[in-house]
Amino acid sequence: MIYKINFSEGIVEFVKNRGRTFLEASGPKQAVAAARELFRHTRDEQVKSLGSDQYLVTFKVSLDYKMHLVRTTEKAVKHIRALEQYANSRYLDRYIVAIVYMETGEPEFLADTDIRSEISSLRKAAVVSREVPNVVSFIDYDIAIYNYLELNSKKGYQSRVVRNVKS
Numbered sequence: 001m002i003y004k005i006n007f008s009e010g011i012v013e014f015v016k017n018r019g020r021t022f023l024e025a026s027g028p029k030q031a032v033a034a035a036r037e038l039f040r041h042t043r044d045e046q047v048k049s050l051g052s053d054q055y056l057v058t059f060k061v062s063l064d065y066k067m068h069l070v071r072t073t074e075k076a077v078k079h080i081r082a083l084e085q086y087a088n089s090r091y092l093d094r095y096i097v098a099i100v101y102m103e104t105g106e107p108e109f110l111a112d113t114d115i116r117s118e119i120s121s122l123r124k125a126a127v128v129s130r131e132v133p134n135v136v137s138f139i140d141y142d143i144a145i146y147n148y149l150e151l152n153s154k155k156g157y158q159s160r161v162v163r164n165v166k167s
Helices: 028-038 067-079 083-087 091-104 115-128 135-152
Strands: 002-006 010-015 018-024 042-051 054-061
Touching: 002 135, 010 028, 010 135, 018 028, 028 042, 028 054, 067 091, 067 135, 091 115, 091 135, 115 135
Parallel strands: none
Antiparallel strands: 002 010, 010 018, 018 054, 042 054
16 A cells, blocks of 8 residues: 655655655755655665656665564464464454465465455454554554565575484
């Protein structure tokens, strides 16, 4: 989902754990500095001139952004392993697992679910049940989920060590 936040200095948009901002600056370095003033948790910034002192700065959100939410994501993915557990979990935890399923295809018990409508209804239910204060709070959760996925999909990463048996 695209989240759009308007500031007097510019516009910041977020999709997954990536962001972009449209702003005015006198040069590329100043554009990056202005983007960091709007949102300071950036990495891998790229600047594109749009002409007449207008710049588009694209970035990824830093991997250490709100680590407690990344741990919440990790716990939800680790603990919800069956459809019955999924059905009895909090709406927010179900939302996390549904997003992970949409991106990775795991866990397989959600294969028969219309995942897009499930995610939409879980977002609404989480706000109504006050697990999340408002829809804007999903920006942080989506960033944490996609940071979790990025951290766990890096080449060579394994969450546990498996040793070969010596004969």
